[in-house]
Amino acid sequence: GAGVSQSPSNKVTEKGKDVELRCDPISGHTALYWYRQSLGQGLEFLIYFQGNSAPDKSGLPSDRFSAERTGGSVSTLTIQRTQQEDSAVYLCASSPGALSYNEQFFGPGTRLTVL
């Protein structure tokens, strides 16, 4: 079956522009996570969606970052007024349920470069 897909795979943008990153989770997975991996760093949690519950936004680094998940499926991560420090690989993952013990299935990531 299809795994988690993300688009675009690469995005180069100029400082100050807005970007949108898309994630299509595995069908039927109720939980969706966004992470980012900056150079030399681990995966940094950004936001978590579970079903129709309010998302856990505790990892978003600033108010320039926002995410939504429409219809409990596709998710979009938006970064406004991008800065060079936003350059990173943004990874999306989905899992079958709410419990933190569930394995997460990752997409291939979107590499964002802010010039």
Next chain:
Amino acid sequence: DQQVKQNSPSLSVQEGRISILNCDYTNSMFDYFLWYKKYPAEGPTFLISISSIKDKNEDGRFTVFLNKSAKHLSLHIVPSQPGDSAVYFCAASARTGNQFYFGTGTSLTVIP
């Protein structure tokens, strides 16, 4: 503050030998631990997990050991194969939480 640490950014091992990847954590509330493997240009894929009620979990060539008193876990790969060359991340979560905390990864190179 990094709650999960992988202090070795890289490791090289001869094919057929044992690879040992280490991970330390600071949060005593963590009770579930996972290892992920990541190839270039791909997302991490789940490898093996262990809950805090165990101190060892084995799956084929892969074994994870957990030392709760030392807040340390390790992944053993025996025998190592060239296809094991990848970046390995450890991750931890707490029953009460929503998120996994990941280490910075260890790049393993298995030399043929």
